[in-house]
Structures are given as structure tokens and as C-alpha cells.
Amino acid sequence: xxxxxxxxxxxxxxxxxxxxxxxxxxxxxxxxxxxxxxxxxxxxxxxxxxxxxxxxxxxxxxxxxxxxxxxxxxxxxxxxxxxxxxxxxxxxxxxxxxxxxxxxxxxxxxxxxxxxxxxxxxxxxxxxxxxxxxxxxxxxxxxxxxxxxxxxxxxxxxxxxxxxxxx
Numbered sequence: 001x002x003x004x005x006x007x008x009x010x011x012x013x014x015x016x017x018x019x020x021x022x023x024x025x026x027x028x029x030x031x032x033x034x035x036x037x038x039x040x041x042x043x044x045x046x047x048x049x050x051x052x053x054x055x056x057x058x059x060x061x062x063x064x065x066x067x068x069x070x071x072x073x074x075x076x077x078x079x080x081x082x083x084x085x086x087x088x089x090x091x092x093x094x095x096x097x098x099x100x101x102x103x104x105x106x107x108x109x110x111x112x113x114x115x116x117x118x119x120x121x122x123x124x125x126x127x128x129x130x131x132x133x134x135x136x137x138x139x140x141x142x143x144x145x146x147x148x149x150x151x152x153x154x155x156x157x158x159x160x161x162x163x164x165x166x167x
Contacts, residue, residue, distance in 0.1 A: 015048035023060030037154030041088030084154030098139025
């Protein structure tokens with residue numbers, strides 16, 4: 001039951017501005033990203049990758065082994081609604097990557113990312129859909145793409161006149 005709502009990101013040079021990284025055995029569920037605008041989504045220019053949305057279940061030697069030997073986790077029920085990427089890197093990658101736990105004690109268990117809905121998510125004037133060229137889906141189930149608005153606005157506090165910010 002986590003909600004990120006009405007957010008404007010002006011410059012993003014590090015890692016994905018919309019991301020969830022599950023490095024341990026948590027079940028992350030019911031997360032919403034609504035009414036979000038990202039201007040200058042230049043992830044990857046810093047020390048990150050060119051991903052603008054990145055959800056992953058990953059093995060972490062710090063969290064999955066050092067604290068206690070635990071299984072990996074899962075994600076279920078993530079919603080993105082009215083999200084607008086205005087500009088940024090040409091290769092705006094979207095990754096949803098579940099994982100297989102290859103450690104001996106976990107018998108290659110699959111840890112999924114399930115029930116994710118992308119509703120009215122626009123990346124540089126293009127609706128994010130299953131044919132988006134930089135979309136990576138790995139160990140996922142029930143990933144849907146919908147369009148319900150004629151105009152995607154993003155955050156309500158997004159200013160198109162940046163002169164008002166001053167120097």
C-alpha cells in the first residue's frame with residue numbers, strides 16, 4: 001500500500017526515476033505511481049543505466065546472504081497511471097525482471113513480477129505498450145497496457161515555463 005503521487009522530476013541523471021528493487025525475500029505489493037512528470041530522463045549519463053522504469057527481484061549478497069540466508073522476493077500489484085516522460089535519453093528502457101534463485105538451497109525457484117498495469121504512460125509522445133522497442137519483460141505475469149485518457153498530463157504541479165524557477 002505505497003503511493004507515489006503528484007511528483008515532478010526535473011532532471012534525472014542517475015538510475016531509473018521510477019523503480020523498485022527487491023533484493024531480499026519481501027513480497028512487495030500494491031504500489032502506485034500516479035500523476036508523475038519526468039522532464040529530462042537522462043538516466044545512464046551518471047553511473048546508472050538508460051532505464052527510466054526498472055522493477056527487479058535480484059540476488060543481493062548484502063541482503064540475501066550476509067544478514068541471513070533467505071529466498072528472493074516477489075512483486076504483485078503495481079500500477080502506473082498518468083505518467084508523462086517529457087524528454088531524455090533516446091534509448092529510454094523499461095525493464096521488469098523477476099529472477100530465478102539459483103542457489104542450491106532454493107532449487108531454482110522463480111520469483112515473479114505480477115499484475116502490473118501501465119495506464120496512460122507516455123514516453124516522449126509515445127504510449128507505452130507491449131510493442132515498445134526498449135521493453136524487457138523477464139519472469140513476469142499479467143503485465144497490461146491501457147489507455148483511458150485523451151490527454152496525459154502527469155503531475156498537476158508541472159511547470160512548462162521554467163523561467164519562473166529563476167537562475
